[in-house]
Amino acid sequence: MAKLPAMLSLRHLLMLSLAVNVSxxxxxxxxxxxxxxxxxxxxxxxxxxxxxxxIPSTSFANSTRKDRSGGMDNVINLDQGDPTMYGRFWRxxxxxTTIIIPGWQSISYFSDPTxxxxxxxxxxxxxxxRLHNVVGNAVTEGRHIVVGTGSSQLxxxxxxxxxxxDAPQPISVVxxxxxxxxxxxxxxxxxxxxxxxxxxxxxxxxxxxxxxxxTSPNNPDGHTRQSxxxxxxxxxxxxxxxYWPQYTPISxxxxxxxxxxxxSKSTGHxxxxxxxxLVKDREIAKxxxxxxxxxxxxxxxxxxxxxxxxxxxxxxxxxxxxxQGGQESFFKYSYKMMEQRWKLLRAAVDxxxxxxxxxxxxxxxxxxxxxxxxxPAFAWLKCEGDIEDCESFLRGHKILTRSGxxxxxxxxxxxxxxxxxxxxxxxxxxxxxxxxx
Amino acid sequence: MAKLPAMLSLRHLLMLSLAVNVSxxxxxxxxxxxxxxxxxxxxxxxxxxxxxxxIPSTSFANSTRKDRSGGMDNVINLDQGDPTMYGRFWRxxxxxTTIIIPGWQSISYFSDPTxxxxxxxxxxxxxxxRLHNVVGNAVTEGRHIVVGTGSSQLxxxxxxxxxxxDAPQPISVVxxxxxxxxxxxxxxxxxxxxxxxxxxxxxxxxxxxxxxxxTSPNNPDGHTRQSxxxxxxxxxxxxxxxYWPQYTPISxxxxxxxxxxxxSKSTGHxxxxxxxxLVKDREIAKxxxxxxxxxxxxxxxxxxxxxxxxxxxxxxxxxxxxxQGGQESFFKYSYKMMEQRWKLLRAAVDxxxxxxxxxxxxxxxxxxxxxxxxxPAFAWLKCEGDIEDCESFLRGHKILTRSGxxxxxxxxxxxxxxxxxxxxxxxxxxxxxxxxx
Numbered sequence: 028m029a030k031l032p033a034m035l036s037l038r039h040l041l042m043l044s045l046a047v048n049v050s051x052x053x054x055x056x057x058x059x060x061x062x063x064x065x066x067x068x069x070x071x072x073x074x075x076x077x078x079x080x081x082i083p084s085t086s087f088a089n090s091t092r093k094d095r096s097g098g099m100d101n102v103i104n105l106d107q108g109d110p111t112m113y114g115r116f117w118r119x120x121x122x123x124t125t126i127i128i129p130g131w132q133s134i135s136y137f138s139d140p141t142x143x144x145x146x147x148x149x150x151x152x153x154x155x156x157r158l159h160n161v162v163g164n165a166v167t168e169g170r171h172i173v174v175g176t177g178s179s180q181l182x183x184x185x186x187x188x189x190x191x192x193d194a195p196q197p198i199s200v201v202x203x204x205x206x207x208x209x210x211x212x213x214x215x216x217x218x219x220x221x222x223x224x225x226x227x228x229x230x231x232x233x234x235x236x237x238x239x240x241x242t243s244p245n246n247p248d249g250h251t252r253q254s255x256x257x258x259x260x261x262x263x264x265x266x267x268x269x270y271w272p273q274y275t276p277i278s279x280x281x282x283x284x285x286x287x288x289x290x291s292k293s294t295g296h297x298x299x300x301x302x303x304x305l306v307k308d309r310e311i312a313k314x315x316x317x318x319x320x321x322x323x324x325x326x327x328x329x330x331x332x333x334x335x336x337x338x339x340x341x342x343x344x345x346x347x348x349x350x351q352g353g354q355e356s357f358f359k360y361s362y363k364m365m366e367q368r369w370k371l372l373r374a375a376v377d378x379x380x381x382x383x384x385x386x387x388x389x390x391x392x393x394x395x396x397x398x399x400x401x402x403p404a405f406a407w408l409k410c411e412g413d414i415e416d417c418e419s420f421l422r423g424h425k426i427l428t429r430s431g432x433x434x435x436x437x438x439x440x441x442x443x444x445x446x447x448x449x450x451x452x453x454x455x456x457x458x459x460x461x462x463x464x
Numbered sequence: 465m466a467k468l469p470a471m472l473s474l475r476h477l478l479m480l481s482l483a484v485n486v487s488x489x490x491x492x493x494x495x496x497x498x499x500x501x502x503x504x505x506x507x508x509x510x511x512x513x514x515x516x517x518x519i520p521s522t523s524f525a526n527s528t529r530k531d532r533s534g535g536m537d538n539v540i541n542l543d544q545g546d547p548t549m550y551g552r553f554w555r556x557x558x559x560x561t562t563i564i565i566p567g568w569q570s571i572s573y574f575s576d577p578t579x580x581x582x583x584x585x586x587x588x589x590x591x592x593x594r595l596h597n598v599v600g601n602a603v604t605e606g607r608h609i610v611v612g613t614g615s616s617q618l619x620x621x622x623x624x625x626x627x628x629x630d631a632p633q634p635i636s637v638v639x640x641x642x643x644x645x646x647x648x649x650x651x652x653x654x655x656x657x658x659x660x661x662x663x664x665x666x667x668x669x670x671x672x673x674x675x676x677x678x679t680s681p682n683n684p685d686g687h688t689r690q691s692x693x694x695x696x697x698x699x700x701x702x703x704x705x706x707y708w709p710q711y712t713p714i715s716x717x718x719x720x721x722x723x724x725x726x727x728s729k730s731t732g733h734x735x736x737x738x739x740x741x742l743v744k745d746r747e748i749a750k751x752x753x754x755x756x757x758x759x760x761x762x763x764x765x766x767x768x769x770x771x772x773x774x775x776x777x778x779x780x781x782x783x784x785x786x787x788q789g790g791q792e793s794f795f796k797y798s799y800k801m802m803e804q805r806w807k808l809l810r811a812a813v814d815x816x817x818x819x820x821x822x823x824x825x826x827x828x829x830x831x832x833x834x835x836x837x838x839x840p841a842f843a844w845l846k847c848e849g850d851i852e853d854c855e856s857f858l859r860g861h862k863i864l865t866r867s868g869x870x871x872x873x874x875x876x877x878x879x880x881x882x883x884x885x886x887x888x889x890x891x892x893x894x895x896x897x898x899x900x901x
Contacts, residue, residue, distance in 0.1 A: 120567055127562060129561070130555075130562060134548050192655075219657070221655050291573075296571060327738075
């Protein structure tokens with residue numbers, strides 16, 4: 028105390044302390060709502076550091092396996108493509124994507140009664156256009172935007188809108204094997220007289236009109252796709268849920284008649300249930316809107332407003348990255364995460380002879396402005412040798428995956444989600460290595 | 465300054481001021497995000513005060529017509545049942561129902577993987593049960609709750625779940641005339657082989673299984689209803705969207721196999737798109753969940769969380785009303801609003817001979833603990849005398865309504881929303897009086 032300047036008495040210090048206390052109390056109030064975040068963040072930062080520790084540059088096997096919990100006892104569910112991986116990024120963004128909705132908002136059914144899609148929130152539409160312009164993955168000019176309760180509802184809306192309601196027979200719906208496992212049941216669960224699942228597009232040979240679902244990059248195998256039937260009465264639905272820089276090089280701006288996107292796979296907010304369609308033809312957009320009107324009388328406004336804020340933050344992060352001192356953009360961050368995960372997976376698969384993975388060529392990504400890799404949201408894993416039923420084999424090791432059979436392919440294949448939590452993913456990598464050794 | 469205690473010097477004051485400054489700065493940061501809310505509130509409070517001025521206690525006709533804008537020129541759209549009337553109550557509740565959703569929430573598809581309805585938010589389910597217990601309008605014990613994107617999706621889910629998927633013919637779907645205008649198109653728009661609209665329940669005479677939609681109080685005419693076919697292969701769906709104290713006396717707790725409710729009509733939050741089903745049979749609940757999984761892979765979590773908060777506030781308002789100094793509950797407030805509107809409407813209708821309205825008997829309401837009136841969310845207005853097409857007649861006076869034909873009834877009837885904004889409703893009353901005089 029003797030070293031303090033003479034003008035500072037104990038009373039001064041007390042006052043100073045009081046001032047600090049006041050500010051601390053207020054800061055506590057201010058921080059109160061973010062407490063959960065910070066606590067979670069600590070845990071997540073530990074995980075990040077931990078994951079980095081276990082990410083080898085060449086080989087993974089045996090490195091720090093014993094550090095991680097779980098062992099062989101717990102079930103690892105990688106059947107669904109639940110994009111929980113992205114939670115970490117959004118936690119790091121703190122309050123930037125927090126949304127506050129007062130009780131009197133979203134009372135009305137209507138968002139914009141003058142728009143074709145009268146339940147589309149203008150703010151959401153604006154951010155969809157902006158994000159596509161920033162990323163360069165889709166042409167939005169001259170397109171009608173239709174919002175849906177996830178892209179699932181938009182797939183059904185597209186089938187409804189593209190079918191001829193006066194036709195005596197339902198229109199055939201096809202997709203090339205291996206196709207998204209839900210297409211057959213989505214097309215047939217209502218036993219609709221408008222459209223009907225007709226299986227693999229490669230072997231489709233029926234005359235007359237048809238709808239081809241083109242998923243690119245493809246779910247489950249990650250490959251870039253084109254339509255395969257190519258007859259003049261074909262109607263195409265391009266499901267581009269995974270056409271984002273973290274999964275595949277953005278080599279061109281898609282410019283199709285009817286294209287589907289979803290926040291579930293782009294930003295990871297699956298629980299929002301928000302997807303959107305870019306539709307060239309005004310009448311098709313009107314029919315899709317009619318479908319959603321009859322199906323659910325519109326789409327949650329709360330989630331649309333929240334999605335608008337999330338998309339805005341993603342676009343902002345891309346633009347800020349280029350400015351001095353800007354944080355890493357959402358896509359660069361996600362690209363690196365996917366890159367790490369695929370490295371780990373390939374290392375684990377290469378440590379033995381039981382499994383194999385598809386190979387992808389890299390390409391120039393106009394968005395990242397670099398040569399970038401294809402690193403799909405799902406791993407299309409093949410069991411080699413005598414293992415005929417890969418799903419059962421992995422289930423025996425308490426790893427839940429989706430059998431190739433469900434995608435119209437061989438049971439030697441399984442689809443594995445690459446978007447789960449760090450913890451689940453690392454346990455999966457561990458277990459894959461253990462199985463092989 | 466001379467009056468300050470001697471121990472406080474200028475330097476002390478500066479320090480104190482600094483402390484205050486720090487606290488002010490922090491408070492400003494803390495309050496920053498809420499500023500928009502408060503600004504909106506000022507504007508809204510002015511509107512509230514203005515609206516109160518124009519609501520007379522007994523009779524409306526000619527009273528303050530000249531105070532209101534619009535005249536005969538603007539179109540008054542009362543076709544849809546857009547429940548914007550409730551906005552005023554929610555504005556008055558200020559921040560009580562404001563919800564804050566951080567960016568990392570609702571990432572996963574799942575809410576509770578162990579529940580039959582795996583996308584049902586537990587907090588929402590809890591508040592549904594609580595509200596029914598508080599109001600006494602439905603038995604929740606032994607029921608499975610299935611959440612839907614509005615009750616529309618649940619109607620479709622119920623048709624899917626109740627139909628026999630192996631039957632050679634679709635099951636008949638009926639409802640007594642006048643029925644909800646959307647039932648026919650909802651049942652038939654997919655040309656489903658599972659179920660098919662079969663019209664008026666009163667004249668239905670086909671053998672075999674059928675589904676009867678029982679809407680009570682009924683949309684459009686407000687009458688209490690029972691099933692009318694009453695054969696042993698009948699499956700009933702009770703659509704109780706309007707079985708709330710503001711619309712009808714709560715005389716018993718509903719106890720059916722499959723009952724539907726929605727926030728759109730109970731609390732007025734149509735834009736949320738949240739409804740719920742109370743389902744006795746576990747297998748039916750599972751099939752309904754499967755339908756929603758195939759249709760939209762779940763229901764917006766954001767809206768479920770928000771709906772939970774709104775329902776909680778409604779239940780709280782009911783419980784607080786009985787305590788000393790408690791505000792009027794949501795239902796008492798809404799009951800009074802509906803009472804005023806129906807008084808105004810009846811006065812306008814009674815001022816001439818062109819129109820008539822249904823009469824309702826009152827009954828004892830267990831919730832309000834008083835004799836209470838039936839005051840439906842829609843007016844089922846009849847044009848008397850030579851006017852054969854009431855919808856066209858009113859359209860000629862720039863009042864948009866829904867024709868009786870759409871409800872399977874005579875075009876002499878129209879359905880008119882009673883839940884629109886104060887301004888629209890008052891202009892409608894004005895115009896009705898002008899037409900008759």
